[in-house]
Structures are given as structure tokens and as C-alpha cells.
Amino acid sequence: MKLRFHNSLTRRVEDFTPLDPGHVRLYVCGPTVYDLAHLGNARPVVVFDVLARLLRRIYPRITYVRNITDVDDKINARARETGEPIAAITSRTTADFHRDMAALGCLPPDVEPTATGHIREMIALIERLIARGHAYAAEGHVLFRVASFPDYGKLSGRSPDELLAGARVEVAAYKESPGDFVLWKPSDADTPGWDSPWGRGRPGWHIECSAMSWRHLGESFDIHGGGHDLLFPHHENEVAQSRAAFGTPFMAHTWLHNGMLLVDGEKMSKSLGNFLTVRDILARGPWAGEAFRLLLLRTHYRAALDFSFDALEECKAELDGHYAMLKRAPEPPDRDSPVIRQLVDWVLAPLADDLNTPLALARLRDLRTLENALTVGGSAAVVLSRIGLGAEPPPGAAATAFRKAAEVLGIGQGDAKGWLQGAGRMHEASGHATGTGRATAAVAATNTSIEAAIAARLAARAAKNWAEADRIRDDLKAQGVILEDGPSGTSWRRA
């Protein structure tokens, strides 16, 4: 499987060739831990989780590094506002982040370095930059000398002149040039600081990623990912720091940037205050994490994505349909047959083309249609021709392929019956106003009371007492429980 990616550095889609075919190295900018993750923060985590899963499938070894930024002026500000100790804020927020991302089906990265754990590497890097003439100390600060690095602006497609013209902040007097950015800054007694050759201080924002990627991936590596809003200045500055320090032709070979998540057409961001947290989504019910993951993946990662709760509900309904198919599909005669492998490859092929998750998801739906046609009845001809299969696979084969392919996307891996009958839903949903009525409905009916009602309805049906049978079904429906009569009896699921 040959991968292609849109490389921000060249602004083109390129074939991906690992620097070391035996070991692919990936770095993604992680969160600054001062507050709960919002929906926009979740997008790169999910997108690059899929990328990491895909890479793992193809290459013998990958190292996925995603940092935790636990020293930052926003954290300091939060501590001053609330009085909570900094260490408490960062450790709690990190734990919250881990739980939220796990709820979205994201696997942990291979290495999750913290900025505070890499102060020594940052200082070493800064000393190296000073020694090479790429940085200078002034009034307790150390600044990167942008003029010393001719390629500055190459990643973000800007010329240094434009950047100066566009600078809209006050220029500090100690800067040689307005575009120079901080590598190290002094800390007062009330601010976290570390001893350094330039006095007690703390790192600037960009240096940590250069230090941590260097430590864990080397001077140059394969892929660097992050939100598109990090392209400038964060990634531009990372490149300048790393390349100037090591004299390398590139920092990361391929730069991937995900598009922004919007709400009402505007970027969701903490500074705008228009954000929903991942917690807000998860509070909708145990289905919400996976539904939100699907929502993120059904838009191509580089495009803007306008979030809405209607779209979230639509994703929930889609997953209901997937799990319903998985629930009724039989075991195939051979779980690793050539046709199953062919179906899996067919679904995943679009991912090789710049991570085209929407097309892969469409093909997953085709697998569902195919399985339904073979197990429930219907014509598989249209889907078979789309896939390029000459003969019908045995029942269960498409469902098995569905599970295997969906694993790379991180969806459809749950227990089908558990999903449909909402195991754990009451507990998860209680205490939250969901606005959908689902939580209340779930509280009203327990699994045993549902089974009892179904038995009563079955008796009524046997006696051809349709009025009573329908009354029971309507009663359950009012409680959010939907009955489905089939050849093998009556099954139920929660709406």
C-alpha cells in the first residue's frame, strides 16, 4: 500500500517514502494542559490516531510522539485566577485529556513527553543556537535571530518582509528585529522557572517541540502534524530552531495540517469563547464518543468542519445501522479468507490517498449493504460491481471485513448488542441535561422490565390480541425502546 499525503511544505500531494523504511517517526503537537479539551482540540488527535493506526498496519515499526505542554503562560494565568497550584492544574487536565481522548477511541501515542521533563534539552538546543549565531541573549531573554535563517517563512509560504509588515504586536526593545521570537524568558519569583545560563527563566512556546522531537525522534523525522492554525508561527519557528541548530535540510519531511472545526461557521476556539468541550459531547450518552469520532472522520481532515448536534445525531443513527448489521451477521466459514482480505483492502485503499476517510467510510457502508443483502435478503449486484467482486462472498464475510477495516478508523469495534441496547447508558447519562430525551427514556426502562414486556406482548400476539400487543409496543416506544419482530423472534434496541 503506497501512501500519499498533502505536504504543507510543498503544498502538493506527494508519495510518502519513509526516511528509514524500518522505522517511521511521527510527531504531533499535543495540548496545553490548562483546561478541558474542546471539540477543536479533539480533531487532530482523532485524525492522527487514524494515521498512526494506518502506518502501524503498513510499516514494521512506528514511533508516534505527542507532547503535553505543561509550562505555559496560560497555565500560569489560570493558577493566578483560581489559586490552584500549577502542578494540580496540569496533572488533572492531563488526566482529563487522556480520559476524553480514550472516550473518542484514540489509542495513546508511543511517547507522550512533557515540556517540563525536557528543560535540559531545550537549554542545550538554545546554547547550540547561540553558538551558531542563530540566537542571542538580551535582558534575560534569548531570542531566535530570524535574519540568520534564510529559509524562514518557507513552510508557511511567507517572506520575512511580509511577516514584518504584518506584525501587529508591540515590538519589545530587546529584539534586534521585530520578527525574532522568544526561546527563553525570565521568570519572577512567583512564576515557574528553571536555572539556566541566562538566569532563572522558562522556555518560549516553540522550543519545546524542537527539543522533544529531537530527543525522541532525532534531528529529522518523517511526519509532523497539527492544526492548521499552528502552521504559523508555531511550526515555522520549530523548523527554524531545529534546522538552524542541526544544520539539516528539513525538520520533518512531511507536514500535515488538519482544518479547523467550526461552530456556526466560525472557528471554535478558547479565545473566542465559542467552544464546546469533549465532555459536553460525552454527556449526551455512551454512544456520543464514537458518534463524534465518526463525525470528525466523515469530513476530509484538511477541510473545515462545521459542527452541529444534528450531525452528531446523524452519526449516531449511522452507527446504529452498522451495529444492527454486525449483530445479525453470522460467523463466516473462514475469518481470514482471501475475499475478506480483498474487502478490507478495498475499504482502506482511500486512506492511502491523503487519508481520505470519507471515502473509506462510504465503502464501509457498502460492506454493510452487502452483508445485509446476503443475510437478510436483497440484491448485492450493485455493491459487488462497485467493489469489483465477481461472486457473492459467504454470509458473514462482509461483516467480518467491516470489523477489520473499521478498526483502522477506530469505529465499530464495540459489542453490537451492548451498543443497541445501551449498556451503561443510564449511568453515563444521568445528571446531564441532554436535550434529546434519551436519558429520561433510558432511566424509565430497565432491561428486565423490557424483557418482561416483550414476553407479555408475545403472549398477546399469540392470542391475536393485536390491540394489547400494540399497546405494549407503544408503551415501550414512549420509553425509548424500539421493538423489531423478525423470523427468529423479537429483538429490541434503544432509540
Place this chain on the structure above:
RNA sequence: GGUCCGGUGGCCGAGUGGUCAGGCAAGGGUCUGCAAAACCCUCUACGGCGGUUCAAUUCCGCCCCGGACCUCCA
């Protein structure tokens, strides 16, 4: 103002120089005691104006609209 990315049917969303995306919604049908589910059918779009071409939604130019970035940001 500068740089960049987009505009696809009621909605979401792939893709392509000429034959199908797909989903949701809607309408019709098969099945069913009635439903639900599943399956079948219907709904044929590519912002505007030029250009290239036998042929443009797809390539080129201009314009309009939306979004991102321009030293807080995923």
C-alpha cells in the same frame, strides 16, 4: 491589506476531461396482523463570467462568496 484553503443536489459529503459516488431527509414499493428493521425504486448537482477542448463540474484566467493564518490558538 498580504498569504493560503474552499464553494458539489433539501442537508452532509467523495470524485472525475466524456458511462454510478455514498449517506441523511423526502416520496413510492416489497415484507409484516400492523409496525420496525432490511431490501427495491424515485429525487441527477457541481458559485458566476470568459477561455482551452470534439467534449469542462473537472484544466486556465478573472470575479463573487465563505473560512483560516498574519507572533494566544488544534
